[in-house]
Amino acid sequence: MxxxxxxxxxxxxxxxxxxxxxxxxxxxxxxxxxxxxxxxxxxxxxxxxxxxxxxxxxxxxxxxxxxxxxxxxxxxxxxxxxxxxxxxxxxxxxxxQPTELLPGVEETLRLLATGHDLVLITKGDLFDQESKLARSGLGDLFLGVEILSEKNTDTYRGVFRRRGIDPAGFVMVGNSLRSDVVPVVAAGGRAVHIPYEVTWEHERVPEDQLPTDGWLRIERIAELPEVLESL
Ligand SMILES: [Mg+2]
Missing domain, CATH: 1.10.150.240 (Putative phosphatase; domain 2)
Incomplete structure (x- = not known):
């Protein structure tokens, strides 16, 4: 799909x-x-x-x-x-501190927003995350924002239910295997992993606990539009 x-x-x-x-x-x-x-x-x-x-x-x-x-x-x-x-x-x-975007983020999101619904799904402190998004200048590109206290299979299923999202047509993009890949694939969606230069120990996942399919890894966000086309 x-x-x-x-x-x-x-x-x-x-x-x-x-x-x-x-x-x-x-x-x-x-x-x-x-x-x-x-x-x-x-x-x-x-x-x-x-x-x-x-x-x-x-x-x-x-x-x-x-x-x-x-x-x-x-x-x-x-x-x-x-x-x-x-x-x-x-x-x-x-x-x-000002929100410092990673390279290629703004261009890629602007491109994708023309053909897809974009939703920001992040965890952390509500006030801090909303403030970061406001300072990022990207707010208008997102159809919705979900700030979760934890990212797991149940909380992703909750997002799908609330927003009427069919998981078969959903892809999650993120730097954390634990939060952005494993629970999304378990909930029936797909995922694209983009590693960041530093990973918090808490977000690591042993290789043998990773799903065998339903996700892939790219190096830079600029590769995303092409990858989504191929899915
Ligand atoms: Mg992250």
Whole structure:
């Protein structure tokens, strides 16, 4: 069946995101090293993020709260409030940075929007994602926006139901095998994987757990129109 609806992930598919987390995490590591030189700061922060995921969900605000909690815990609550203030400032900076589109995104979306319905399907913090989309200048190209607390087979099925989408005519495009490929194929749709330069550990999937068909991988979003034609 021809592709009628194309779903796009936002973070690291349309605009840069993970590299910003990496930069901030590097600054966090440097700051905490001054207080606790021997601590494995990255490992503790990663554990904290996972433990907090079910409480705060995804996004920059959750990441900021996890940095604060890690800083307080690793220093035995001796970190000065002025350093906590610095960490809060990093969170605000991340939330206010301009949305930086990946190469080829705008041209490709404009091209595809003429023959397909485009839907942005992303997870994370509602306010942050809506604000990023508004700053991206791409808002008008999307017929709809779905911000999900988690991307799994059930939540994709919910999107199909709400929007009257036939999964056989749906393709999801994204950088995460775990969020954008595996659950979509399981829900009867197809997927195009476009890897980003950095992958958050949480989004990785072992090769043997990947579906054998129903998805393919391209290197750049500019290849997408041709690929969709061939499907
Ligand atoms: Mg993504």
């Amino acid at each position: 021809a592709v009628r609806v194309v779903g796009f992930d936002g973070d690291d598919t349309l605009w840069h995101s993970e590299t910003r987390f990496h930069v901030t995490q590097g600054e966090f590591r440097d700051l905490l090293k001054r207080h606790v030189p021997d601590a494995d700061i990255d490992a503790r922060l990663a554990e904290m993020e996972m433990a907090n995921l079910s409480i705060y969900g995804y996004g920059v605000k959750s990441f900021t709260l996890s940095m604060l909690e890690t800083a307080i815990e690793l220093t035995g609550a001796r970190i000065p409030a002025s350093d906590l203030e610095v960490i809060l400032g990093w969170g605000k900076r991340m939330l206010m």
